[in-house]
Amino acid sequence: MVTQLPSSSQKDIIYPDSDGQPMADNTKQFELIVWIKDNLELLFANDNNVFVAGDLLWYAVEGDNKLRQAPDVMVVFGRPKGYRGSYQQWFEENISPQVVFEIWSPGNRISQMAKKFEFYERHGVEEYYLYEPDVVDLTGWHRRNSKLEVIDQMAGWVSPRLGIRFELSEEELQIYRPDGQRFLNYLELDQLRQQERQRADQAEATAEQERQRAEQERQRAEQAEIQLEALRALLKERGINPEKL
Known part of the structure; x- marks a missing residue:
């Protein structure tokens, strides 16, 4: 009799937190990733249902630990902030990241970036931005229906999801918050x-000076009142009615 071994269940599949690839190939790429990620975290700091991550593995389909990407920066609306070893979409109400950023580095290959694009298009990314710092070139795609379509003019483009505005000079990419900062x-x-700390310290010092000045004025007023009462008492002792003076 041949006993058939049970097949591995989806629960037995391991989803590693690392793909063994470096976050960045050089300091410029690293600084740009951190720059975008940190500013987006600041932008949505008060919204607990916006999750921002950098270089985090995103597993799109349960049961397939090969189908994954690690966007340089990704933003997920509708998911809480907090620690994650990886973004396993089936544990996240099946919400895919809506916005992703990639920073081109010398180590990237056209075929590799094509696979990333295909993954993002297939798995629901709404906005995809690819920046090449060496040539100061920003390419963007915006989802229309089921496809990511290229954005014709990136200079002055405002992200529908993030509300941020992109500007390009001959030297660098600039991004502006919805408030213009x-x-x-x-x-x-x-x-x-x-x-800001210096201004706060200065404001506190000014407030303390005002408190001290007010206290001095109060003390002077009390002293004047004491002196006035003493003078009234002296006049009364001498038979003079101070109210008729």
């Missing part, structure tokens, strides 16, 4: 925080 890098954000 420019995306800042880490050093600029740190300088801004220092300036």
Whole structure:
């Protein structure tokens, strides 16, 4: 009698948290990934149902641990913030990332980027942005019906999902928040925080000076009242009615 071994169930499949690939090939690519990811996290810091991640493996289909991508940056609306070793879509109410960013590096190949595009188009990405820093070129795709269609003009384009605006100069990509403020890098954000702390410290010092000045005025008023009462008492002792003076 031949006993047939049970096939592996989907629960036995391992979904690694790493694909063994580096996050970035060079400092420029790394800085751009962090720049976009951190600014998007700041933009949606007060919305608990927007999840932003960088270089996180996204598994699209349960039971297939080969069908995956790790966008340089991805944004998921409708999912809570919090730790994830990987983004396993079937545990996320089957919500796919709506927006992804990729930063082109010298290590990228056309075939590799074509596979990424096919994956993003097939699995529901609404907006896909690919930036090539060496030539300062930004390409974007926006979903219409079931296809990702190229955006003809990226300069001045406003992301329907994120509300951010893209601008390109001869030297670099600039991104602006819905309120018009420019995306800042880490050093600029740190300088801004220092300036805000200095303004807060200065405001606190000014408020303390005002409190001290008010206290001095109160003390002077009390002293004047004490002196006035003493003078009234002295006049009364001498038979003079101070109210008739």
